[in-house]
Amino acid sequence: RVGAVTQAAWATGNPTEALANAVPYMQAFGHVVLAWTWLELSLAVGASKDEAHRVGVAGATAYFYQYELPKIDAWLRVVESRDMTCADMPEESF
Numbered sequence: 001r002v003g004a005v006t007q008a009a010w011a012t013g014n015p016t017e018a019l020a021n022a023v024p025y026m027q028a029f030g031h032v033v034l035a036w037t038w039l040e041l042s043l044a045v046g047a048s049k050d051e052a053h054r055v056g057v058a059g060a061t062a063y064f065y066q067y068e069l070p071k072i073d074a075w076l077r078v079v080e081s082r083d084m085t086c087a088d089m090p091e092e093s094f
Contacts, residue, residue: 001076002032008080020087024075031072038064 009018009025038061045057 001072002029005076005080009082012082016087017082017084020082020084021079025079028072028075028079031068031075034064035069 005025005028009021012018041057042061045054048054
């Protein structure tokens with residue numbers, strides 16, 4: 001999904017449009033990286049004899065996947081559409 005959205009953001013070849021939503025793009029990309037990190041931690045801790053640690057990592061991973069990971073789609077929709085709401089606002093209006 002991130003790859004497809006990256007291509008959509010650059011579809012016009014206009015850097016202003018492509019980079020207008022760099023913040024939500026980076027938020028989404030960062031969450032993808034964190035999801036992989038939690039997955040790797042969950043796999044690594046699976047061999048641990050410390051049950052409390054395994055349960056803790058599993059719970060944190062489940063939380064991230066249920067509460068944080070779904071945010072990615074909202075961020076990517078803005079990037080994919082090349083929304084210019086913020087970029088079109090005059091600087092003095094901020």
